[in-house]
Amino acid sequence: MVNFSDIKGFIFDLDGVITDTAVFHSRAWRQVAAQVQVAWDDQLADQLKGISRMESLNLILARGNKVDDYTDDEKEALATAKNENYLKLVNQMTPADILPGINEFLAELKQGGYLLSLASASKNAQLVLNKLGLAGYFEKMVDPTSLKKGKPDPEIFRRGAEILNLRPENCIGIEDAAAGIESINGAGETSIGVGDPKVLAKANICFSTTRDLTLNNINNVFN
Structure with a gap:
């Protein structure tokens, strides 16, 4: 695994990581x-x-x-x-539907100067982010209609790094599904799984809930 100081960007899945659609x-x-x-x-x-x-x-x-x-x-x-x-x-969603700790984590990442992109298979991702009031955090989003293959193929997370003009090894991908973790790993990025560690056994790092997503916790695992 790379050093935490090498990480410049974070690539997020949407469902199960930012909100539960x-x-x-x-x-x-x-x-x-x-x-x-x-x-x-x-x-x-x-x-x-x-x-x-x-x-x-x-x-x-x-x-x-x-x-x-x-x-x-x-x-x-x-x-x-x-x-x-x-x-x-x-269309009935509000910021109350953001998963615990995500607001704080996104703010922490922005304050830390990290680049953020979204790698969701959902064609409605922009609408969801707008409803949650989080669109401002994600200036870059992978267009799922432009992809040749879906997860677990690494294309979507590889593209998530490309649109940030970053190398894969300088990125962390965050996912709640085994197919997503496989996609991140295949792209050559560091994978963080959120959920059951047995299901997400291939993740480089695994946290049980979104509340655990903090730079300090991630840094501690790297070290």
């Missing part, structure tokens, strides 16, 4: 699963974390052996309906 995604996808008559459970919900909309839909359809039952246009319509339901929920 996973519950909104889950509710909207559950409606789709019911529509296509696929059984919903916690395992399926977990598999959908951190991946793109069409990948999520295909996972749901695959669970019910229904991938070939729908045309591309029908799949697009299902994904669009899911997004419309999700946006209704997102």
Whole structure:
């Protein structure tokens, strides 16, 4: 692992790190699963974390052996309906929906002169940040529509460093999902996982909650 003094930028995932829109995604996808008559459970919900909309839909359809039952246009319509339901929920968000400690951590990073970018698979990331009042912290955001591959491919976190004009080894990526940690590691960056250490076993550093995200705590682990 590099020295903490070498770190110049932080690249954030959105869902599960800055706010918990996973519950909104889950509710909207559950409606789709019911529509296509696929059984919903916690395992399926977990598999959908951190991946793109069409990948999520295909996972749901695959669970019910229904991938070939729908045309591309029908799949697009299902994904669009899911997004419309999700946006209704997102539009009700406020700064109260920021996860504990994140406001303070972002302020600390800005004060410390670190560069920040967002590496989220969500096409609604800008809307979410606006609702939370955090858009000012993230001058740079990876455009998920420009990516060839989703997480766990390292492309999104590699791009997160590029838009900050930083080398991967000078960046820390923060994620709550195993696929995201794999993406960060593959990009050659230091990975911080937030959540269950068993699920995030491949993370270079793991904290159980967002409250633990402080420069002092990160520095202590490096040292």
